[in-house]
Amino acid sequence: MWQRIIALAIKEFQALLRDPKSRFVIVGPPLIQLLVFSFAATFDLSNIPIAVYNQDGGQAAQALVARFEGSGHFKSVANIQRESEISRVIDDQKALMVLNIGPRFEADLLSNQPATVQLIIDGRNSNTAAIALSYANTLVADFNTQWQTSHPLRAPPSVIVTRAWFNPNLESRWFIVPGIVAILMLVVVMVVTALSVAREREQGTFDQLLVTPLHPVEILIGKAIPGFVIGFTEGSIIIFLAVKAFAVPFEGHLLTLYIGMGLFLLSAIGIGLMISALATTLQQAVLGVFLFLVPAIILSGFATPIANMPPFVQDLTLINPMRYFMIILRGIFLEGSSFQSLQNQFWPLALIGIVTLAAAGWLFRHRMN
Amino acid sequence: MSSPTPRRGSGWMRMGGLIRKESLQIIRDPSSIAIAFLLPVVLLLIFGYGVSLNAKHIPLAFVADAPDMESAALYASFNHSTYFSPQIAPNLATATRWLLNRRVDAIVHLPSDFAAQLSTANQSAPLQVIVNGIDANQARLTQAYIQAGWQSWLTNRTQAAGQSAHQPVELAARIWFNPELRSRDYLVPGLIAVIMTLIGALLTALVMAREWERGTLEALMVTPVQINELLIGKLVPYFVLGMGGMALSVAMAVWLFGVPFLGSWWILVLTSALFLLTALGMGLFISIVARNQFVASLIAIITTFLPAFMLSGFIFDIGSMPGWLQNLTYLVSARYFIVILHTLFLAGDVAAILWPNTLAMLAIAVFFIAASRRKIRKSLE
Amino acid sequence: MSAHGVKNDTEAIVIRGLHKSFGKAPRITQAVNNVSFSVPTGTVMGLIGPDGAGKTTLMRLMAGLLTAEAGSLEVLGVDVQKDPLTVQSSIGYMPQHFGLYEDLTVQENLTLYADLQGVPFDQRPNRYQRLLAMTGLGAFTDRLAGRLSGGMKQKLGLACTLVRPPKLLLLDEPTVGVDPVSRRELWAIVYQLVQEDGMTVLLSTAYLDEAEHCDQVILLHEGEILGQDTPAAFTQHLAGRVWGAKRELGLRRHLQAELKQQPGILDAVIDGDWVRVLLAEQTAPPTLPNGVWQPLPPRFEDAFVLMLNSQRAAQTPQAPAPPTSQPIVPTARARPAEVITVHELTRRFGAFIAVNALSFSVQRGEIFGLLGANGAGKSTTFRMLCGLLPASSGALSVAGVDLFTAAAKARARIGYMSQKYALYEVLSVMQNLKFFARAYGLKGEHLNRRLAWALSEFELTPYHDTNSGLLPLGFKQRLAMACALMHEPDILFLDEPTSGVDPLERRAFWGRINELADHGVTIMITTHFMDEAEYCDRLVIMSQGQILAAGTPAAIRAQAQTAAAPNPSMEDAFIALITAPTPPTGVAA
Structure with a gap:
């Protein structure tokens, strides 16, 4: 039995890798995309263009503006002279926000009156707007603390001391790169498994395969092996690069990581082969891949937290293998999670793998005629 | 032809x-x-x-080493906000465990001398906040929300004491095109x-x-x-x-x-x-x-x-x-x-x-x- | 343009010193090498040659789909290289696999080509009517092209090509995979066009009997022209060298194999009750114990085989190896046993009955033929026997089991070669062989032995590292057969194994098949070559899912005997049987 399966697996590898075009497409893009996306995917904003409408011009106002410009997050792109220019700057997206300092700013400040600073933000990209606003809040709070200590009026009754665990500088790249690792592995596995049967159907070789003594389960295993091997190899390379090139900490155990990776590959291959067994043409297979791939990535907690989703969508994510693998990867990379603490991620992955592989096997047998 | x-x-x-x-x-x-x-x-x-990128009901562990009126007021301030669903943890160790197994995303900790320092004129009572930094973006938003909750508690407190309560500079943000973000x-x-x-x-x-x-x-x-x-x-x-x-x-x-x-x-x-x-x-x-x-x-x-x-x-x-x-x-x-x-x-x-x-x-x-x-x-x- | 037209009103095609090669150094293949010929207007010209002779390349050059490296090429007085669009507007070209849109109906396909060819709307109804009547597709205008039988597809392809009457018609192997009835109809259409419209036709074919229908024939071999003449002129010098042999006892194919090895005999094939023999020059038929000789008129095929054999012998130092088998010992015949039995086998697809209450049985070591028009249900029967499709009702057993329900292991006893030569095109020859051998559980020394056997027996060694998709058709066929034989099956299913393959390849193929049968392998085969049906021990002719006739080739020929045709060929018998009781599906209208 194993000899036949290995023969089939070797044939699958040759079919994937002998043609230079398809060999390149399977090997090249994941590595390129890791590089590109790891730089692209960050929620840390830098050089946010702001316009300053400084109607006061005094020392305190200058100090506040300097604090914005010196933070690294903001870059002053224009000085506004008139109220009417504000809307032009925002509408045309020359600046994401306008810092409007009133003419009585310093006077209010010195007379212990509330000195109000107006911030006008372009809300078209609400996520960027929210992040920019939170930066501005922090900067103003820091300004206040400094002002209070240098102009001793009264010590604030309470202060906040914040620490962020696992990622002290709140670098979002640490969070994103493990997610990209998971996405690229999923894409590679889908590409390798989901198109394989449809391709044989279109070339007419599937019948030839079925008259050999290969049992449907053996065909299934033979077609799963390349996905597993290629997924494992590319996954290892991508993880190595992530740690070495992007300096993402790796706190956990390699063994735990590989257990999680194995279970994830199993479930992804199961889904890929299910699509493969259902599709009769390549176009249908590609449609199937996207109908799975896009929701799986969106609903994985990669970019937007699952906790923010409404309850029924949260329930839906329970069948998404990416959800569990995201937690496993981030846990192992950043927290050094142990095998025990990830148990609740491992068993759902194993369950999804078993169910989808069994379904794929069933479909193989019943779609033969 | x-x-x-x-x-x-x-x-x-x-x-x-x-x-x-x-x-x-x-x-x-x-x-x-x-x-x-x-x-x-x-x-x-x-x-x-x-x-949605808008967080709601962020699970929060609330630890007061010495529970009193002040800590109850602060807890109420978080509890009223739609951003949080705070849970009272008996001690910091428990809260830490919750954070580690992802039951909560952040810890708000009032040390035992919090009340004492609060009432002392020239001292600032430190409120310890620990966030899970894995999702950096979410962590930053959580920090900002906690700060806002803390601010509103502080304002209420000073107003109740009949003092004027304001920060030296107050930021008034107006968000165009999508005011509620x-x-x-x-x-x-x-x-x-x-x-x-x-x-x-x-x-x-x-x-x-x-x-x-x-x-x-x-x-x-x-x-x-x-x-x-x-x-x-x-x-x-x-x-x-x-x-x-x-x-x-x-x-x-x-x-x-x-x-x-x-x-x-x-x-x-x-x-x-x-x-x-x-x-x-x-x-x-x-x-x-x-x-x-x-x-x-x-x-x-x-x-x-x-x-x-x-x-x-x-x-x-x-x-x-x-x-x-x-x-x-x-x-x-x-x-x-x-x-x-x-x-x-x-x-x-x-x-x-x-x-x-x-x-x-x-x-x-x-x-x-x-x-x-x-x-x-x-x-x- | 008109100036050219006057100049060449008598020659539809004029080609001088044409060269075309493919690939990059060092692997250059000369597909067309210094070819010159011309085709007179209003004639049917046949382009004949073995696989890889360059027939398709030549056609594509004339259609302006390829550019030549040297030489001149004038079609209808227009230089194809300079102005392909003008040529394409005045010729009709039907490629080997005509690109019908299978998800479009017959009428929609016709309309598309009418639009592309710019046929004015007012002329269309008449044109459609004529073409549909000519091709007998009138009753099927609303049927999807994908659901037509092979013969009907081919006729539709021709109709699409003819939708705007061309002055020159290029047909690349128009009759491959088409049953004899449809083939005769296609030829009738071609003649009608030449006679009524004065069209010039250039066609290539693998059926050498068709060459005799042409006014003139061009023989092409490895990109070079061996000769251009009338078919009769090619056979003139063979008078007196073609004989038929017959022996009362034993099988014809044994006699054929025996004769083939005798010195002085260049070719031996089965032809009806006789074994047809081509003798070397100045040779008398050898003595034949218990047998009789009879002189036969030479055919074009004899000339063709002779010419190819001498070409190949000139290139390779040793003559084509005769089957290197031991003397034939028909031991397997001694204990006949039913290996395949089919009883009341029926298969429905919805309301359509593809196979209707079929019953027959096949003995061990027998060559059993399944003949029928396109769409008669042959492939469906094959798929059921191989366990690819469950039967709707009835019983079947292959080697004692129903392969659809039996354990996968039972399939190790059969070998299957499908119509399309299902090979992994991006894999090399060796990789294909290895995969199929291992899939059947071969390993170690045994595996190596079989691989070596396959490479030498099928002469695939020079190609072992070539992607199977790039092989010439004849080699694809050899490789597909080698793959099906790696595990030495007891039963071999061959679905149109020789479709489109040249006569020499077909002779080698049948040599192997006969040898296998003599070693006790049961062989079940479908074919459209009626001369090949003569190699079968027994055969059935199917039509519309049912058996029309069954028995030995001689018995079937006897069924078609009439006063008018006392000595019908297998093809005559086939056509008589198919057309007699009920009209076949293709010509109902």
């Missing part, structure tokens, strides 16, 4: 024939129609309802651009490769048909199909998700048409270069969705990317269309935004179609 001058017939007739042929094929194979209509519906529903209002238009990239490329990525593989191209090539007619005959039916998908997506955005639309409809139609051409052109180009359906499928899967998702500014801010990468994003046509859609939906017709982005899309569309035209020759070599 009479007149030696052959009749070629008109180009319109040939194009009409090709368009009719392609349309019939679309109707007979439901997977193209599924791509155009099923894909946007499924994806928009999942996104529109499922994805509803993330759906910005995600849905962006998503339309991502989905249309997918659809456009998928519709055409296999069509030329399929004709190659099935041998139908050879018979077409010996007819008097010209390459331009062949390309137009391929593009028009899928363009119509894609515009249908686009219309469906916009209708869902406006009527189902209630995203405001402030721009002009005709500009939307025009820019959508141009964007769709860039996506269809890219698919056609893939199809012509790959020449076989398997490789075309691989390229389509790998080069469409992820770049449009990651490099278009849909979720990740382009301005914050390194310079070389920003240059790379100029090649992603979705980046222009996303800006146009955000502006048309939330801000209105802003000429300074619409013009440059439209011209950029035009350049990309021309590039792909011209490249396809160059690559496909009326010959089998």
